[in-house]
Amino acid sequence: MSGTKFDVDGIPEPTLYFDVPQEFAHMVSSTVDHFALALVLPAMRSGQDLHLEGPLTDELLFNLNGPVQAWIRSILPIYKQVRVSAAWVQTPGSPPTGVATGFSAGVDSFSALGDYFFGADVPKTLRVTHLLFNNVGSQDAPHMRRAALELANAALPSCGGGRGVTRRARQVPG
Structure with missing residues (x-):
């Protein structure tokens, strides 16, 4: 494995x-994108900012700090807006x-x-x-x-x- x-x-x-x-x-x-997606809901529920110690793509970072949380909060209003950040941000690699x-x-x-x-x-x-x-x-x-x-x-x-x-x-x- x-x-x-x-x-x-x-x-x-x-x-x-x-x-x-x-x-x-x-x-x-090789990015932490999949972990960011898995952890954004627990972070929003607890109201704790989410910082990832690894490479996160700029597109996902942008969307997690904007439209993704807005959509989640439209369905789950008890969830809080949080700040998502990463140790380093990169553009997506090859497809x-x-x-x-x-x-x-x-x-x-x-x-x-x-x-x-x-x-x-x-x-x-x-x-x-x-x-x-x-x-x-x-x-x-x-x-x-x-x-x-x-x-x-x-x-x-x-x-x-x-x-x-x-x-x-x-x-x-x-």
């Missing part, structure tokens, strides 16, 4: 991680070679595939090429077998993922 692990001050389980099998490591971003989406064999997973895999007008840069199976604790053995069958039917490679970030993210109530 290859992944990223980091510590977060101010939450009950301060160590978060995300990992994928080694053969998919080249598909995981990714693949697009992964989480897959649990639930309705949201199939909705994402309908929009971003089966959709006829999806740009190549947005078309799903891989499925990421995140075990968030609700999947039992029959569910995993069914998910594997669905993956095979969709003819998309899948890679298993860790539990750390997804476990913490699902515990942030609205």
